[in-house]
Amino acid sequence: MINLQPFLLGLISRLKVPMASRRPPPALTPLISTSSTSNPHPCFMCLIDYFRQAAVPNIGHLKRSSEVLSDRAVAPRYQCNTGDIDESSAEGLCDAESYAKANPMLIQVQVQGTTKKFWRLTDEATRITRKLALILRSHHSVGKYLTTPLQVSNIWISSAGSVKLRGVCFTGKRFSIQRVRDDYRHLSRVLQSLFRVSGGDVTKLPPDYKEFLALLESDTLTMKDEFLIVNNSALLPMSNRTEVFLMLYDRIVMYLGRTKAGKAKKKRILSKLPYNNDWLDTASANTQINQWVVNKTQKQYKRTQLDQLRLNRNVRSHLHQYNDDNIEEIMYYEWPELLMDMVKMLHMEGELQGTDIQNKFG
16 A cells, blocks of 8 residues: 655645745644554545645635735725624524514504603614614724615614624725715615514604604714714613603703803703793693692792703602603603703713713613
């Protein structure tokens, strides 16, 4: 029987010469032990695998067939392999269209204290929206944007609530603010498509979410506005809105009232809050809120923006006094733009990032 060992060892040694200029191959398990001649005939398939590993550099970072391999190191042009991009996970993921069909994103609820109903987003819808915005922002923060417009088919959702992207790539080539705006503009269109698929009427979206979509499509959006996008009041879970209101109330009324510069900001914020002419009439017309308006233990409310905040604070600070666990829905229905404008004005004054709002969406 012919001893092939010397031939194979010589072939392997010659193969390593042109690889010197390439990235070192991964550690390989020797196919032939040079310290023993007990088995000089390696498995033919193992030999092929060995040559394949030795001859081909690691190209796991290249995700497109258009990327050309060369003998020199090539910097990755696209950043695809992140935790938010999942091409073949073992985790059970459902495509966004099927998810939206099975889970309504826009629901109609009865407003206590009135005979009216209104439409609001489910907490699942706000969570999905924010997660998608966070994915875009994380890539924008390192100078990357989507190479192609985001589509509904790119979005995958798990039963546990995680949101992943598939079939997308990000690039840093020719990155600009216009690329950022394009990403958010396409996100707005995708979100509206999901609402339609889920059976919702986009004309019935609540005012703060419509404002959020308008922000996504703004032609004057800046990189700083991304903080407002991902921490938008329209994306808050219903159960967290009270906590956020109280936090922002303290920021505007208490914190900004300590210094001369802060007082100027406070004045500007209060002057831009909505419902300045009719908020007290609205409160009196709702039987649930009116209990606070006529409460003799409270200082009489005046038709000022500061007292509008004070009424909201008093109601939210004593949610269970009237055994009403749905008071937040009532406040949201009656003044849907109040919290939105508080957030927006704090952002414009450079004060929003000084709050803890980014941790109130869990």
